[in-house]
Amino acid sequence: xxxxxxxxxxxxxxxxxxxxxxxxxxxxxxxxxxxxxxxxxxxxxxxxxxxxxxxxxxxxxxxxxxxxxxxxxxxxxxxxxxxxxxxxxxxxxxxxxxxxxxxxxxxxxxxxxxxxxxxxxxxxxxxxxxxxxxxxxxxxxxxxxxxxxxxxxxxxxxxxxxxxxxxxxxxxxxxxxxxxxxxxxxxxxxxxxxxxxxxxxxxxxxxxxxxxxxxxxxxxxxxxxxxxxxxxxxxxxxxxxxxxxxxxxxxxxxxxxxxxxxxxxxxxxxxxxxxxxxxxxxxxxxxxxxxxxxxxxxxxxxxxxxxxxxxxxxxxxxxxxxxxxxxxxxxxxxxxxxxxxxxxx
Amino acid sequence: xxxxxxxxxxxxxxxxxxxxxxxxxxxxxxxxxxxxxxxxxxxxxxxxxxxxxxxxxxxxxxxxxxxxxxxxxxxxxxxxxxxxxxxxxxxxxxxxxxxxxxxxxxxxxxxxxxxxxxxxxxxxxxxxxxxxxxxxxxxxxxxxxxxxxxxxxxxxxxxxxxxxxxxxxxxxxxxxxxxxxxxxxxxxxxxxxxxxxxxxxxxxxxxxxxxxxxxxxxxxxxxxxxxxxxxxxxxxxxxxxxxxxxxxxxx
Numbered sequence: 001x002x003x004x005x006x007x008x009x010x011x012x013x014x015x016x017x018x019x020x021x022x023x024x025x026x027x028x029x030x031x032x033x034x035x036x037x038x039x040x041x042x043x044x045x046x047x048x049x050x051x052x053x054x055x056x057x058x059x060x061x062x063x064x065x066x067x068x069x070x071x072x073x074x075x076x077x078x079x080x081x082x083x084x085x086x087x088x089x090x091x092x093x094x095x096x097x098x099x100x101x102x103x104x105x106x107x108x109x110x111x112x113x114x115x116x117x118x119x120x121x122x123x124x125x126x127x128x129x130x131x132x133x134x135x136x137x138x139x140x141x142x143x144x145x146x147x148x149x150x151x152x153x154x155x156x157x158x159x160x161x162x163x164x165x166x167x168x169x170x171x172x173x174x175x176x177x178x179x180x181x182x183x184x185x186x187x188x189x190x191x192x193x194x195x196x197x198x199x200x201x202x203x204x205x206x207x208x209x210x211x212x213x214x215x216x217x218x219x220x221x222x223x224x225x226x227x228x229x230x231x232x233x234x235x236x237x238x239x240x241x242x243x244x245x246x247x248x249x250x251x252x253x254x255x256x257x258x259x260x261x262x263x264x265x266x267x268x269x270x271x272x273x274x275x276x277x278x279x280x281x282x283x284x285x286x287x288x289x290x291x292x293x294x295x296x297x298x299x300x301x302x303x304x305x306x307x308x309x310x311x312x313x314x315x316x317x318x319x320x321x322x323x324x325x326x327x328x329x330x331x332x333x334x335x336x337x338x339x340x341x342x343x344x345x
Numbered sequence: 346x347x348x349x350x351x352x353x354x355x356x357x358x359x360x361x362x363x364x365x366x367x368x369x370x371x372x373x374x375x376x377x378x379x380x381x382x383x384x385x386x387x388x389x390x391x392x393x394x395x396x397x398x399x400x401x402x403x404x405x406x407x408x409x410x411x412x413x414x415x416x417x418x419x420x421x422x423x424x425x426x427x428x429x430x431x432x433x434x435x436x437x438x439x440x441x442x443x444x445x446x447x448x449x450x451x452x453x454x455x456x457x458x459x460x461x462x463x464x465x466x467x468x469x470x471x472x473x474x475x476x477x478x479x480x481x482x483x484x485x486x487x488x489x490x491x492x493x494x495x496x497x498x499x500x501x502x503x504x505x506x507x508x509x510x511x512x513x514x515x516x517x518x519x520x521x522x523x524x525x526x527x528x529x530x531x532x533x534x535x536x537x538x539x540x541x542x543x544x545x546x547x548x549x550x551x552x553x554x555x556x557x558x559x560x561x562x563x564x565x566x567x568x569x570x571x572x573x574x575x576x577x578x579x580x581x582x583x584x585x586x587x588x589x590x591x592x593x594x595x596x
Contacts, residue, residue, distance in 0.1 A: 065438060068595060090440035101431035105365050117357040118439040146368075162435075 016043045017076075018170050018202035019064060024073035026059050033059040035226035036073060041204060041219075046196045048217030049206040050317070056226040057206035058098060061172050064204070065095045078169045091119070094168030096159045098175045104148035108139060108158050111147060112165060119166035126165075133161035137191060153184035160191060164201075171195065173205040177212060185212075192216055210314045224321040237316050244285035245315055246292055247307040248278045255301050262299045263292075270319060276304075281311055281319075354445035355452060358436075362420075362453020366460075373457065376416075377465055380408045384469060387531075399562075405466075405474045406557035407530025409485075410492060413462050414550055417493045418521055420454025421500015421587070425507055437594065447501055447591040451584065454500075455493035462489040466561075477563040484560045488576070492553040495580035498587035505590040524550050534566045549579040 019041040026034040034056040041047045049057045062068045064075055066086040074081060080088040102111050109130065116126035134140040137157035147155065156176065163171055176192065177185040193216060196203050207213050213220050214234045221231040230237060250256050256273045263271050263280060270281035282288035285308045296303050366373065384404060392400030427433040436446055466482060476482055503516055527541075528550040537545065545551050556572035559565040565572070 067434070067438060087440050090438060095438055097431065097434055099431050101433075101435040103361065103365075103432045103435075104430065105368060106361070110364055114357055114361055115435070115439075117353060117360070118436070118441055120353060 017041065018043045018045065019047075019075070019077050019204065021060075021064070021075040022073055024060070024063060024070050024075045026056075026063055026068065027071045032226050034063065034070075037223075037226070037228055039221055039228065039231065041202060043202055044196070044200050046192070046203045046216055046218045047205070048213040048220040049204065049223055050208065050210070050213045050220050051206075051223035052208055052321070055223045057223055058174055059226075060223070061095075061174050061204070061206060064089075065093055065172050066090055067095075091166075092169045094163035094166065094171045096156075096163045096171070096173045096176060098178060100155050100159065102147045102155060102158060102162070105146065107144050107146055108134070108150070109143040111158065112143075112162055115162045115165050121166060129165050129167075133164050136164070136194075137161045153180050153187070156180060156184070156188060157191070160188070164195065164199075168201065170202045170204065173203060175206055175208070177207070177209065189216055210312060210317065214312070222317060222320055229320045230316070238311055243311060244282050244288070245309055245311045246280040246282060246285055246288065247309070248280070248292070248296070249304045249306070250276045250278065251302055251304060252276055259296060259299065259301050262295060262301075266295050272318070279315075281315060351442055351445045354441040355449035358446055358449025359453040359456065362450065362457065366453075366457050373461060374464065377412070377461060377468065380412050380465060381468065381472075383411075384408050384474070385472065391531075399475075401474050402476075402562050403533075403558075404531060405469050405476075406485075406561045407528065407554045408469070409462050409465050409489070409561075410528065410550060410554045410557055411525050411530055412465055413458050413489055413492050413553070414496050414524060415521060416458035416461050417454060417496035418500040418503075418516070420457060421451070421497040421502070422504045422507070422513060422516065423454070424450065424501050424504035424591070425513065428504075433594075443592040443594075444588040447498075447588040448584070450501065451494055451497045451587070454497045455490060458493040458497070459486065459489045462486075462493075476561045481560045481563065485557055488553070488556045488560060488573075491573075491576045491580050492550075492556075495549060495576060495583050498580070498583035501587035502583060502590050505587075505594050524548060527551070528554050529566075530554050549575060552576050552579075 017040045019039065021037055021039050023036040023038060024034060025032065025036050037056075037060060039047075049060065051057050059068070063070050064077055064082060066082050066089050069083055074083070076082065077089045078092040080086075080092065082089050103114075106114070112130045112133070113126060116129060121129065130143075131140070134143050137160060139154060139157055139161065142150070142154065147158065150158065160173070160176070163173075173192065177188050180188065189212070192203060192205070195201050205212075205216065217234065219231065219233050220237065221228045222237075223229070248259070250259060253273075253276045256276050256278050260271045260273050260278055263278070268280055268282070272279045280288070280292065282292075289306075289308065293303070384401060388401040388404045391397065391404075397403070424433065427436070437443070463486060466476075466485065470476055470482075503520075507513060507516065527544050527548045529545055530550075534542065534545060534551075552567065552572040552575040555565040555567040556569060556576060559569040559572070
């Protein structure tokens with residue numbers, strides 16, 4: 001058992017909280033970005049903040065990492081108040097921001113070295129940690145190259161490595177895989193998991209990728225318009241909502257509307273329609289399918305095709321916020337392009 | 346431990362500037378071409394046209410001061426680029442004193458500026474500009490330091506307030522150029538009309554030019570003690586303001 005594992009175990013046994021917020025709020029010129037959010041994250045947890053762009057995730061992280069002051073309410077990280085004891089909070093956390101904060105004119109090695117110096121690591125400890133974190137993210141062979149020659153995935157990995165240099169107790173990851181290709185994303189997921197499990201670091205990450213939150217996080221808070229609309233484990237969120245989705249394609253959209261009303265009267269709780277498609281959330285599709293067919297048949301509506309799948313966090317997100325998280329995706333790419341353009345000016 | 350950590354912070358920021366300097370060496374040395382053209386062409390032309398003796402010697406300290414000014418203000422304003430490229434966040438999130446960060450940044454920038462100033466001093470000397478003594482040349486180096494610190498902190502202060510590249514252009518054309526032109530780098534102070542004389546004496550760079558003239562060619566119109574007092578006060582004031590504004594910066 002490593003020290004970290006012991007630490008984690010103690011944390012879990014005594015229910016120690018790494019992060020607690022009490023009605024934490026931030027408004028910018030009257031616009032409320034974060035609205036009285038109460039969350040508590042336990043030591044050793046991998047906690048996800050899930051929500052569309054502009055939901056308030058980054059603002060919340062910025063407050064917890066002392067980058068901005070809350071308008072009202074309080075937050076503590078690793079036992080320190082984010083406003084009154086911000087220096088202690090800063091020493092205890094690592095932050096990987098949404099956009100790169102590396103010095104591109106320097107090499108990866110130099111970036112890490114400067115970071116170690118800023119956090120007061122001794123020369124020998126610095127060297128040891130640099131080798132460790134570079135190994136972890138598999139960048140040892142690239143460490144002598146200038147960061148401006150790195151790919152997007154390498155930059156992200158180096159940032160994560162740097163965030164770990166000083167052994168933070170809590171690591172904040174703001175959209176760790178935004179704009180990365182699927183393979184790199186999978187890689188970074190593995191790192192994040194290992195950090196949490198092997199080093200026992202409490203991790204809070206924001207994402208608007210459902211599968212990311214589902215795959216990584218022990219618990220998820222769904223955030224929309226600055227408020228927490230749901231908070232639980234991915235499994236519980238999914239099972240509370242219904243384990244399967246039945247998707248029916250009909251002849252016309254009128255049929256879809258008609259059928260959804262019929263189902264509502266028949267006692268189905270979660271129904272949505274889009275064009276000529278009807279989505280039904282059910283506990284167990286095996287039992288529900290015959291009944292679904294019978295109901296459609298008796299009301300005289302023709303079913304063209306049917307698909308059954310396990311419900312995903314996407315469905316839950318739509319349920320709580322009334323819109324698909326994916327709707328933001330196009331905006332997202334435009335945004336990234338815009339950012340790249342402005343950066344290269 | 347607190348004091349050590351502060352020193353470590355200043356040193357780290359200085360080190361970063363030096364690492365960047367190492368890579369931009371050729372560009373920074375290349376930037377000495379413009380002031381050299383000034384000195385060789387303008388210096389020779391003015392000297393021969395108006396029959397001024399030793400005009401090049403008179404102008405050289407002014408040109409050195411000009412390079413220090415450009416390099417320092419530019420170095421300070423580079424905080425703006427740090428903000429744009431994100432590195433500023435990495436610094437501001439670190440558990441260190443922000444004043445120390447600003448100070449380290451200033452020392453780093455001023456080191457670069459001094460290297461340029463010293464290089465220019467040596468090059469002009471080898472081009473036939475005659476300086477009084479080696480001691481004088483050595484004494485110019487601490488003066489370059491004080492001039493540099495003053496203007497780099499001014500640059501940092503401005504960078505905390507400037508949001509855009511347009512703002513940067515404004516600073517360059519409405520601050521840097523007038524400072525150079527009103528500094529007595531190109532003309533003697535004694536025969537100026539009153540309004541110009543007042544403007545020149547209000548300009549901190551004038552005292553830098555005069556101080557360098559004292560150490561390099563052995564004569565200055567403003568007493569060296571006055572120059573040193575004004576330059577030191579200017580440096581302390583801008584460092585205090587720059588450090589304070591930097592500490593309050595939000596990203």
